[in-house]
Amino acid sequence: MLRRKSKRTKEMNAELNITAFMNLMVVLVPFLLITAVFSQVSILNLNLPTGTSDALPAEEDPPKALEVVIRKDKFDVLERNSGLLKRIPNNEEGYDYKELNAFLQQVKAHPEFNTDTGVTLLMEMETEYDTLIQTMDAVRLIEREERELDEQGNVIQGELFPNISMGDAPPEDNQATNSPGANQ
Structure with a gap:
């Protein structure tokens, strides 16, 4: 005789127990919120070249214009009309x-530049982003050895040349023949 197994279906009334998961979330979410590092985003307005080459009327005394050229092995600080100030x-x-x-x-302390707030950063094509940002910080703000604090304990920083324009650096070999910073 063959025995047949009885095919009874057992109904299971299973409940999902999420108590342990909820306990984990109650502890984990506040911990993550407390330890999260919130990034601060600051906006820096830049003056970019327009791309038009309209000739300006010739002035007797062209205004002083400070330029910082970022090369792969050096900085060149120039005055647009008179040339290299320092390498x-x-x-x-x-x-x-x-x-x-x-x-x-030192340049800002000079009478010709003490009221000037603009500088042009000219960089080579291979210039890294981090180099550009650190150069902008060095051009904009006064770095002091001694930190001065205000009433709330914030560091007081002075401004050098906060109005920054950007452009491409002229080729280095053309600097001797052409005026520095001239559009090529």
Whole structure:
């Protein structure tokens, strides 16, 4: 005789127990919110070239214009009309932002530039983004050895040349024949 197994279907009334998961979420969510690092986004207005080459009427005394050229191995600080003011070579760590900032503080103290707020950053095509940002910080703000604090404990920073324009650096070999910063 053959025995047949009885095919009874057992109905299981199963409930989903999510108590342990909810306990984990109650602890985990506040912990993640407390330890999260919120990034601060700041906006810096830049003056970009328009691309038009309309000739300006010739002036007797052209205005002073400060330019910082970012090369792969140095900074060149120029005055558009008179030429090179200072060449700052890279140090062991890379670009010498402190030397650039210190020299621009000396330039800002000069009577011809003490009311000027604009500077043009000219960079080569291979310039890294981080280099550009650090150069902009060195050009915009006064870096001091001693930190001065206000009433709320915030660091007081002075401004050097906050109005920054950007453009492409002229080829280095043409600097000797053409005026620095001239559009090629």
